[in-house]
Amino acid sequence: MPDDLELVTRLGRGDASALDAIVQAHQDAVVRFSRTVTRDENTALDAAQEAFIRLWRNPKAFNGGSLRAWLFTVARNVALNEFRAGRRRTARIERVEPPPQPPTAEQQTADAERLQQVRDFIATLPEQERSAITLFAAEGLSQAEVAKVLGTSEGAVKQAILSARRKLRERFGESS
């Protein structure tokens, strides 16, 4: 299976199938992370889409490392831009809610309910904390990679992760 750098190189040569492979490999993760940042389905989809479009427009912008982390960075920047623009036109957008999920059999179970509670709880954390803990714990990025995505220091990332963990522990720790 070709690696990300090879796919991006092919994309740079105009190989459309390379983009398909990239989208297939990363779309779920990028959309989920965008949702974590924005807490709004439409904004999240737009931000994720923009990340792939920017890669397609200028593949040279990615110069190695983790492509997924790169996509996260772009999606987050787009999402935050949109968020800030949105704050100026608050009349148009209501309070963001977690994306509506079609009810599934799994969601009927207590475990699924609890996982949903965790997701809802994560959505209440400050943006830096929820992005840091999501990237680190759920997406498996290293502290350094998280710092790069968030444009901050590793120390700040560590603090954000520890703070998020602590809050999670306070909320869910007793029953875990």
Added chain:
Amino acid sequence: MSELPNDPMDDLLHRAHNTAQGAPAEFKGRLRARMAAEAGARRRARVMYIQTAVAVAAVVVIALVLGLNWQWFVSTRPTVQPETAERSNTPAPAEAPVFNTPDIRPEPQLPANTPPAKPDNSEQPQPPEEPRRVPEPEPEPTPEKPDDVVEQPKPDDTVEQPKPTEPKQPEGTEVKPEEPRRALQLSVLGEPKLRVKYEGGEWADYAGEELFEGVQLKARGNVDLHLAGGGLARFNGELQLQRDGDALGFTVLDDSLYVDNLETGQAVTVEGAGHPATMDNGIGVFYLVRDDFEVGCIAGALSLVDVKVEPGTTRRASARGVGDAKKLKADSFLRGIPARVLLREDFDTPPPGGMYQEGERLVNGVVVQENQPGFIAFRYNPTLMVLPGTVLRMRFRTTDVSRLELELFTDSEITPLKRNEQRMFKHTWKPDKNGEWTELELRVEEIPERDDPANFPTYGTVLRNFKLHFTGKKLEIDWVEFVRVQ
């Protein structure tokens, strides 16, 4: 920096995150549709670009040809001047067609007979005429093209003005190597209302991107910045930031700035209304007051132009120079400045300086001690310097504990008798909650020395370790941090 160890909360979050819905089925389709639309627009843009490039190239060629003609004309003109001077006695206009050979004297009637040249006519190629071609001695080259000759009647309109040396390159075609921008070692805290601009650019909303030297920042409300080495800055109004050698350079363009680079090792220069201030190691406030620049020193060393500003005072620089020192007053601008974390220990892993290993256990990011009587202690690595406003914060839980005793030890100090000596500052209290997590906050500068309670830690005191004794059943500490608050 060491990687954080796994935590049960991470697994829970991992499951929660990855069982959430991924990209919807239509995501890829929408992406393709957008790409197709953009590809069409790009094709159209490319065609337009090529057309524009061709047009620009044509303009360049024409400009070059005209430029060369003008140069050629200028270089040959001195030989003609005496002729034209003579001709000026004739009724013919001075701008009449001029021939570039000295042998055109036999034909003075030609200009007189010809109607005054019009710009339009002059543009047209003239058929070669007998009198014009004077083939005799020819000491200088004669023009080969008739156009070259008839261009002269209206040099100011048709041919370029006296700047014919180099054809000017049209805008946009000039390729200038872009200078690498240097990133600024700072980050914006929180999500403030902030706009950014670079030279020649437009104001744009700040979106968490990296900032580079030369950036201008405009804030509505207070904006806090985290500086290299753990420093902090706050501003309100407008700033420009640059790298000034090894220092971080601020130019206050509007309103107020606060900078704390105490013991960070990152020097700072600040300029306001053309008056420079430098702060290698200090805490300062800087205000632009019309054309004056007012600088206050809260702690450390600060100078305005060449005048030292003492801690607790303020001075103002104006066109008349630097004024007298005045007492620094409290300012609401400084309210709510975030705390600077000087040291934090979360006990997710053993502290870098090590624990005392007296039976304490690390359990899920909490250090637990059940020895009786017992204590929890660890060493700082590196050591911790007390700064003005240093506060110790701690989250802990006691179970059936009647007394707590906090001890902060200094690093070894050389006394006047040349002995290595460690001082200890101590605070004792009775916990008021049993079995509940509690957060404690203590001003370090108010904790008395055990052997001399009239002494307290001051700015510059270097602390080396932390020890919390308890009398009772169980002590747990979640985290300990030392912060500097304004």
